[in-house]
Amino acid sequence: MSHLVHTSQDGCRIVEIMNNAKEPSSSECNCPTEQMDWLRVQDSLKGQLITEDDFKWRLPTREKEGSCEILKYVGGVDLSFSKDDSSIACGTLVVLDLQTLKVVYEDSSIVRLQIPYIPGFLAFREAPVLLELLDKMKNNAHCFYPQLLMVDGNGLLHPRGFGLACHIGVLADLPTVGVGKNLHHVDGLTQSRVRELLQAADSPENVLPLIGDSGYTWGAAMQSSQGSLKPIFISLGHRISLTTAIEIVRMTCRFRVPEPIRQADIRSRERLRNNQ
DNA sequence: GCGACAG
């Protein structure tokens, strides 16, 4: 079933680091040991990942049979960091009305993060705050609770096929889409290669499937706005297909970064300035 | 050995 025959580069590197470790220092709980736990967590959660459309709503553009819930509330999450103290962060959740692209809900939380950013393990740093914001909203049975969540970070487009968007999607049991502003090099996919493919592409849609050396499709690159040659990188997070993910991202792009994520970014940065 | 590495 799984075409992810990609060997874990990170896993190899970690083992290498452990072999070279000189001091099995007490419980400084630095990297190697904890990262091996994280690898197991990612592998485990990945077993619950759903990579096709799995929701009861439909897109407003798809005028099919009526009497079906329509996608209206799209959420977005992001974190901003203090320039002074990089361990201080503000996590923000916004919900937009898909038709008007106006924010109908906003909540944020300022926290002190203990976990550093390690490529391939972003979720262990950022997911807890964001999941808490979602949980808080769900417990209040808020009527604006998102039917879909856009995440600032990748989904399948990840060394082990399980980025932040997948992580949040599975743990919150919510359809999610990952949007990266920079390419995480995986399976032979590089910036230069994407650039040349994007130019050579006949695609009238300004989208390009990201197919790696293995033949696996990790996501898509999209030139989302006229003014920017620099693409965004879309990958499915959970309970959605890549095709549907692309369609929804396109619907929410007023500028390069889709509005739900852009608003979460703007507002989290703003709150950090005025509050601490 | 060297480079690459989401936010």
Place this chain on the structure above:
DNA sequence: ATCTTGTCGC
């Protein structure tokens, strides 16, 4: 992620 002003253009 963050450090940073103006500037060119619709």
